[in-house]
Amino acid sequence: MAIWRHNLNLTILIIGQVKERNFAHGIVVGPLAQLWRPESRTPMTNAMVNTVSPKVTYRAVKTSRLYEQIVQQVEESILKGQLKPGDQLPAERDLAQRFGVSRTAVREAVKALREKGLVEAYTGRGTFVTNGTSQSMRQSLNLITKISQTDGSLHLAELRRILEPEIAALAAPRIDEQLLSLMREAVDAMDSGLHNREKYIEADLDFHLALAEAADNPLILALIDSIVELLREQRSSIFDVEGGPERGQFHHKRILKAVERRDPEAAKKAMRDHLNQVQEDASASVKTSASKRNVGRRSN
Numbered sequence: 001m002a003i004w005r006h007n008l009n010l011t012i013l014i015i016g017q018v019k020e021r022n023f024a025h026g027i028v029v030g031p032l033a034q035l036w037r038p039e040s041r042t043p044m045t046n047a048m049v050n051t052v053s054p055k056v057t058y059r060a061v062k063t064s065r066l067y068e069q070i071v072q073q074v075e076e077s078i079l080k081g082q083l084k085p086g087d088q089l090p091a092e093r094d095l096a097q098r099f100g101v102s103r104t105a106v107r108e109a110v111k112a113l114r115e116k117g118l119v120e121a122y123t124g125r126g127t128f129v130t131n132g133t134s135q136s137m138r139q140s141l142n143l144i145t146k147i148s149q150t151d152g153s154l155h156l157a158e159l160r161r162i163l164e165p166e167i168a169a170l171a172a173p174r175i176d177e178q179l180l181s182l183m184r185e186a187v188d189a190m191d192s193g194l195h196n197r198e199k200y201i202e203a204d205l206d207f208h209l210a211l212a213e214a215a216d217n218p219l220i221l222a223l224i225d226s227i228v229e230l231l232r233e234q235r236s237s238i239f240d241v242e243g244g245p246e247r248g249q250f251h252h253k254r255i256l257k258a259v260e261r262r263d264p265e266a267a268k269k270a271m272r273d274h275l276n277q278v279q280e281d282a283s284a285s286v287k288t289s290a291s292k293r294n295v296g297r298r299s300n
Contacts (some may be wrong), residue, residue, distance in 0.1 A: 066101045067108035077117055089127045157232050157279040167215050168271040169264040175214035182210045183256055194245045201235045237285040244281045249275055
């Protein structure tokens with residue numbers, strides 16, 4: 001989920017640039033009050049960084065259970081609002097230097113923070129502060145879907161038909177150029193990944209998450225984030241439906257064009273048409289899976 005945030009109040013500046021869905025990090029150590037200037041989309045200089053007082057500071061830890069103290073300090077920063085959902089933590093090596101501990105202790109701390117639902121780690125992207133409520137919702141929804149495996153994909157398709165057309169309508173007039181670029185990159189990646197399951201699915205997720213981010217409503221983002229794993233599983237099953245990825249791309253491009261025109265009604269309609277296609281493909285996938293199970297039972 002390549003999502004940009006502008007309000008990270010750390011004393012370490014992380015400058016991210018999206019390229020093929022990975023972040024390249026430049027680390028500048030120094031106090032700062034603002035990570036990014038939205039109006040210019042340009043990073044702060046060292047001179048600017050050194051003119052303001054730090055808002056988040058960490059104490060070196062000295063006891064045997066080091067990772068617990070790291071967890072405590074990061075958790076305090078989150079509870080005080082100094083770190084917010086979507087903010088990215090510094091890289092493992094830099095955290096180890098800041099806390100004066102080994103990278104092993106940092107890894108244990110990140111693992112504990114993930115178990116608490118306070119952060120989420122993404123391969124190739126980094127570790128991000130998450131919404132604890134979103135994490136709880138994700139676990140509950142995953143459990144519900146596993147219990148009702150047969151209809152889970154269809155239920156998810158219905159949920160998406162309720163939510164995502166309105167999200168697209170909200171996003172169309174609010175989206176900025178940075179998120180538009182991310183959507184275009186995702187469409188290009190899906191074009192080149194029509195026969196590459198992992199590449200296509202991850203780009204598909206990026207496309208829809210960029211729209212959720214553009215809606216500029218933290219509750220919407222938390223809700224969509226809570227069903228990311230379900231969305232990934234649904235896309236994986238639909239990918240095997242003949243012509244599924246190509247049909248999906250047809251609709252993605254229509255959605256993108258509507259959003260580029262800042263047309264909320266066209267974006268809503270394009271998304272609704274896309275999700276009708278998703279529901280049809282999900283139904284086909286469920287029928288195929290049921291058929292395979294019946295064949296397996298007969299052969300046994």
